[in-house]
Amino acid sequence: MMSSPRQRAAPTAPPSELDPSRRNNLALITSLVHHHRVLSRAQLTKRTGLNRSTVGTLIGQLVALGLVYETAPTGEAQVGRPSPEVRPSPSIAALAVYPEIDAVTIGLVNLGGIVQKKIRFATERIPSAREAVNIAAAVIEGMRTELEHSYRITGIGVAVPGLVNPDDGTVRHAPHLGWRDEPVARMLSEATGYACQAANDASLAAEAELIFGAGAGRDNLIYLNGGASGVGGGIISNGMLLRGASGYAGELGHTFVRTSGEQCHCGATGCLETEVSQGRLFELLGLSGGDTPQLEQALRASSSPAVAGEISRQLSFLAIALRNAVNTFNPEVIILDGFLGVLYALAPSALDDLLLSQAMDGPAAQAKVHPAALGSNLMMIGAAELGFARFLADPSGFGAALTA
Amino acid sequence: MMSSPRQRAAPTAPPSELDPSRRNNLALITSLVHHHRVLSRAQLTKRTGLNRSTVGTLIGQLVALGLVYETAPTGEAQVGRPSPEVRPSPSIAALAVYPEIDAVTIGLVNLGGIVQKKIRFATERIPSAREAVNIAAAVIEGMRTELEHSYRITGIGVAVPGLVNPDDGTVRHAPHLGWRDEPVARMLSEATGYACQAANDASLAAEAELIFGAGAGRDNLIYLNGGASGVGGGIISNGMLLRGASGYAGELGHTFVRTSGEQCHCGATGCLETEVSQGRLFELLGLSGGDTPQLEQALRASSSPAVAGEISRQLSFLAIALRNAVNTFNPEVIILDGFLGVLYALAPSALDDLLLSQAMDGPAAQAKVHPAALGSNLMMIGAAELGFARFLADPSGFGAALTA
DNA sequence: GTGTTATGTTCTTTGAAACACCAAACGAAG
DNA sequence: CTTCGTTTGGTGTTTCAAAGAACATAACAC
Structure with missing residues (x-):
C-alpha cells in the first residue's frame, strides 16, 4: 500500500520540520x-x-x-x-522600526531574536510617515559606525499598526497613525541604504511569539493584541503566517461580536475593537489614560461594580470573537497581549469557560489561551524577523555578500 | 542588495508555482x-x-x-x-465516497478531475457509519472487475459532512449523520483493500473549486456551502487548505452573526447556520422540502413579501459572516454553493454592496463572490482529490507499485 | 581497564538537474 | 519556395548536494 520501491528518501526534500518555503x-x-x-x-x-x-x-x-x-x-x-x-553569530543583526501614535521605536536585534538595543523616540504628536522615516533614519545614522564595525545588518523590518501590503512594504491604511498609501519600506530603504520591508504589527508579533514565545513548537496560533489603537490580530496556520491575497489577512479586531453595536471607524458596526477597548475601562476607572501595567493595577484595585460589569461584558465579547477564531482556525494556542492579556489575567477561567461552552467541541478542546511571553521586546523581535527574512531564505548568498 | 553571487538557482527548489509541499x-x-x-x-x-x-x-x-x-x-x-x-493517463483513477442523510454517493474519478462514474445509493434512513461503509464497499465490489481491468486506483477519499481528523480519517462528530468518533477511513480501507482517507466535505469542495473550478489560478479562496444539513466552509489560504491543529479548521457555519440569536446544535447562539437556513425558506414557501433547484424556482416564483423579507434577512446575516471572513483571510474569491448560491443569485448586488460597505477597504476591494462552478460533480472531485493525494505526493513510488 | 554508544570526520558514490550543443519544426520575409 | 529567425526536443556531459561507508573519538557503565 505504501510507496515502497524507492531506493532512498527524496533527496530534494528531507523530512524537514520547518516550513517548506526554505530554499535549501x-x-x-x-x-x-x-x-x-x-x-x-x-x-x-x-x-x-x-x-x-x-x-x-x-x-x-x-x-x-x-x-x-x-x-x-x-x-x-x-x-x-x-x-x-x-x-x-552575534554579528548578524537586523534593525526593527515600530511607529506608534506617540513614539517611534528603533531596535537592533541579533540573530536568535536577542534585542541588543532599543531606542524609543517619543514624539509630540502623531508622526507622519515621512517623520517616522526621518526619525528612524536619524537614529540608524547615529548607530552607523557601530553597525558597520560590529554588525552585519541583514535588513530593516517595519511593524505598522494598520493594513500593509508586505510585497512592496506599502502602508495601505493605518487609521490611528492617519497614514494612507505610504510606501514606507521604500522610503526607509532610500533613507538608510538598507533593504527594508514592512508588515502589519500584529502579524509580526504573531510570528515572534510563534518562534520565540508562547507558541514555540506549535504550528497553529492566534495572536490578539489590545492597545490604545484598537485590537490587532495575527494568525499562524500550519506554521505559516496567514497573508491573504494582498497581505491584509488577520484583522480579527473587526470580527462581528454584537448586533446593533456601535459604528466602527472601519465602517461596519459591532466590531470587536469598538466593543472591547481599554478606553472604556480607563473611563470607568476615572483615568485619562495610561499603559497596560497601570491599567491592570487600577483594575485590580477597583471594587466598583460598574468596572466589574464592564470587565465581564468585554470578556463576553472577546469570547465571541475567540469562538469564531477557534471554529475557523482550530488553533493550539491563543495568545492575548496588551489589555486583552490583562482582561484574561483578571478572570482566566471565566474566558476559558465561555470559550469551551461556545466553541465547537473538537477545536475547543485543543485551544489554550496564553498571555504573551515576549513582553516589551515582542514588536522589536517581530519586526526584526522581517529584516532577517531574505537572509534566512538564502544565507549563502547573503553570507557571501556580507563577507565581500 | 540582492543575493547575487550564486552560481545558479538553488537546484533543490526551483521557482515552482504550486504549493511547496511537493516532494520532488x-x-x-x-x-x-x-x-x-x-x-x-x-x-x-x-x-x-x-x-x-x-x-x-x-x-x-x-x-x-x-x-x-x-x-x-x-x-x-x-x-x-x-x-x-x-x-x-485515463487509467489512473481514484474513488470518491460521500455519505449524506438520505444517500451514499460513490464516484470514480480520473486523473484530471474527470468524473467517470457516479452512483447514488439512496437510503431509507440516515445511514450509520457502518452502513455507509458497507454500501460503499458493496458498490466498489460491484465495480471491482472493471476497476482491476481498466484502472489503477490510487485510493479512496471520503467526504464527510462534519468534523473529521484527516490524519487518521476518523470522524469526530458529524451532527446531521449522528456519527461520533467513527474511524471511517480505516473501516472502508479494511472493507475494500484500497487505501482510504477522509476529510470534511466543505474543505474538499474548496480544494476542488480551487483546482478545477471558480478558484482556478487563485491562492486565497473561501468556499461556503448551504445545504439541508447546515452551512459548511472550507478555506484556502496561500494555496493551501487550512487544516488547523487537528484538521477541524474551516467551520464558518458557526460564525457568530446575531446577538441573542437562537441556540445552535453546536451549543452556542447566533451561529450563521441557525440564522441562515434553507429550512426557513422552504417553510415560508409552504414547501416541506426539496433540492436546491426547486428552492430557486420557488423563490423566484414567489411574490410574498414575507419571503422577500426573509431573503434579505438571510443575506444580511450572510454578509456579516462574509465580512468577518474577508477581514480575516483577505481572499480573492468567495464561492457560494447550495442554497447560499441561490440567495446570491437572487440578489447579487445586494450582497456585494453589503460586503463592500462592511468589510475593510483593502480586503473588500479584492474579494469577489462567485457561484460554485463544478455543480453536482463537486464533491466527487473533491473527495477523489483526497484519494489522489498520496499518489500525487510520490508518483514514482506509486507508479512502480501500480505497474508491478 | 574494557565494552557500548553516540557522534564527528573523511572519502567515495550517487543521482537529479543544469548546461551546451545540435536537430527538428514551425512562421515570416523576400 | 527558399532562407532566416525562433522555439522547442534530444543527447551527452558536467556539476554538486547529499548519502553512505569506514574509521576515529569521546563520553558512560561496569
Whole structure:
C-alpha cells in the first residue's frame, strides 16, 4: 500500500520540520539555529533528517561564512561522543522600526531574536510617515559606525499598526497613525541604504511569539493584541503566517461580536475593537489614560461594580470573537497581549469557560489561551524577523555578500 | 542588495508555482498535468522553472510509468517548433465516497478531475457509519472487475459532512449523520483493500473549486456551502487548505452573526447556520422540502413579501459572516454553493454592496463572490482529490507499485 | 581497564538537474 | 519556395548536494 520501491528518501526534500518555503538545507539549518539559539550538531541532524556528514559540511560552510559558530559541548552528560553546540553569530543583526501614535521605536536585534538595543523616540504628536522615516533614519545614522564595525545588518523590518501590503512594504491604511498609501519600506530603504520591508504589527508579533514565545513548537496560533489603537490580530496556520491575497489577512479586531453595536471607524458596526477597548475601562476607572501595567493595577484595585460589569461584558465579547477564531482556525494556542492579556489575567477561567461552552467541541478542546511571553521586546523581535527574512531564505548568498 | 553571487538557482527548489509541499519535481509535474488536464512540454518547462532537458527526462519517466501520455502538438500555430501535449493517463483513477442523510454517493474519478462514474445509493434512513461503509464497499465490489481491468486506483477519499481528523480519517462528530468518533477511513480501507482517507466535505469542495473550478489560478479562496444539513466552509489560504491543529479548521457555519440569536446544535447562539437556513425558506414557501433547484424556482416564483423579507434577512446575516471572513483571510474569491448560491443569485448586488460597505477597504476591494462552478460533480472531485493525494505526493513510488 | 554508544570526520558514490550543443519544426520575409 | 529567425526536443556531459561507508573519538557503565 505504501510507496515502497524507492531506493532512498527524496533527496530534494528531507523530512524537514520547518516550513517548506526554505530554499535549501543551508537555509534550513540557519533558521533552526536562529530559532533555537543553541542547538547541538546531533540535534540539527535529527531535526533536519539529513545525514550526519551532510550536516557537518553545511555547518562548516556556515562557520566559514561567519553566520554561526561552534562551541565545545556543554550539554548534559550522556552516553556517546558529545556534540558541539552551534550558535548564531552575534554579528548578524537586523534593525526593527515600530511607529506608534506617540513614539517611534528603533531596535537592533541579533540573530536568535536577542534585542541588543532599543531606542524609543517619543514624539509630540502623531508622526507622519515621512517623520517616522526621518526619525528612524536619524537614529540608524547615529548607530552607523557601530553597525558597520560590529554588525552585519541583514535588513530593516517595519511593524505598522494598520493594513500593509508586505510585497512592496506599502502602508495601505493605518487609521490611528492617519497614514494612507505610504510606501514606507521604500522610503526607509532610500533613507538608510538598507533593504527594508514592512508588515502589519500584529502579524509580526504573531510570528515572534510563534518562534520565540508562547507558541514555540506549535504550528497553529492566534495572536490578539489590545492597545490604545484598537485590537490587532495575527494568525499562524500550519506554521505559516496567514497573508491573504494582498497581505491584509488577520484583522480579527473587526470580527462581528454584537448586533446593533456601535459604528466602527472601519465602517461596519459591532466590531470587536469598538466593543472591547481599554478606553472604556480607563473611563470607568476615572483615568485619562495610561499603559497596560497601570491599567491592570487600577483594575485590580477597583471594587466598583460598574468596572466589574464592564470587565465581564468585554470578556463576553472577546469570547465571541475567540469562538469564531477557534471554529475557523482550530488553533493550539491563543495568545492575548496588551489589555486583552490583562482582561484574561483578571478572570482566566471565566474566558476559558465561555470559550469551551461556545466553541465547537473538537477545536475547543485543543485551544489554550496564553498571555504573551515576549513582553516589551515582542514588536522589536517581530519586526526584526522581517529584516532577517531574505537572509534566512538564502544565507549563502547573503553570507557571501556580507563577507565581500 | 540582492543575493547575487550564486552560481545558479538553488537546484533543490526551483521557482515552482504550486504549493511547496511537493516532494520532488516528478510530483510537481504530475500535479500540474493533473490540474490542467492538458499542458504542453513547453508550458511545463515555464511553470516548473526547470530546464527543458530536465522536463523532458521527467516526462519520459512518467510516460514509462504509464502515468501520463503525450500526443502530437495541436496547439495554436505559432513560431517555433511545436511542443507535444502531455495528458494524464485515463487509467489512473481514484474513488470518491460521500455519505449524506438520505444517500451514499460513490464516484470514480480520473486523473484530471474527470468524473467517470457516479452512483447514488439512496437510503431509507440516515445511514450509520457502518452502513455507509458497507454500501460503499458493496458498490466498489460491484465495480471491482472493471476497476482491476481498466484502472489503477490510487485510493479512496471520503467526504464527510462534519468534523473529521484527516490524519487518521476518523470522524469526530458529524451532527446531521449522528456519527461520533467513527474511524471511517480505516473501516472502508479494511472493507475494500484500497487505501482510504477522509476529510470534511466543505474543505474538499474548496480544494476542488480551487483546482478545477471558480478558484482556478487563485491562492486565497473561501468556499461556503448551504445545504439541508447546515452551512459548511472550507478555506484556502496561500494555496493551501487550512487544516488547523487537528484538521477541524474551516467551520464558518458557526460564525457568530446575531446577538441573542437562537441556540445552535453546536451549543452556542447566533451561529450563521441557525440564522441562515434553507429550512426557513422552504417553510415560508409552504414547501416541506426539496433540492436546491426547486428552492430557486420557488423563490423566484414567489411574490410574498414575507419571503422577500426573509431573503434579505438571510443575506444580511450572510454578509456579516462574509465580512468577518474577508477581514480575516483577505481572499480573492468567495464561492457560494447550495442554497447560499441561490440567495446570491437572487440578489447579487445586494450582497456585494453589503460586503463592500462592511468589510475593510483593502480586503473588500479584492474579494469577489462567485457561484460554485463544478455543480453536482463537486464533491466527487473533491473527495477523489483526497484519494489522489498520496499518489500525487510520490508518483514514482506509486507508479512502480501500480505497474508491478 | 574494557565494552557500548553516540557522534564527528573523511572519502567515495550517487543521482537529479543544469548546461551546451545540435536537430527538428514551425512562421515570416523576400 | 527558399532562407532566416525562433522555439522547442534530444543527447551527452558536467556539476554538486547529499548519502553512505569506514574509521576515529569521546563520553558512560561496569
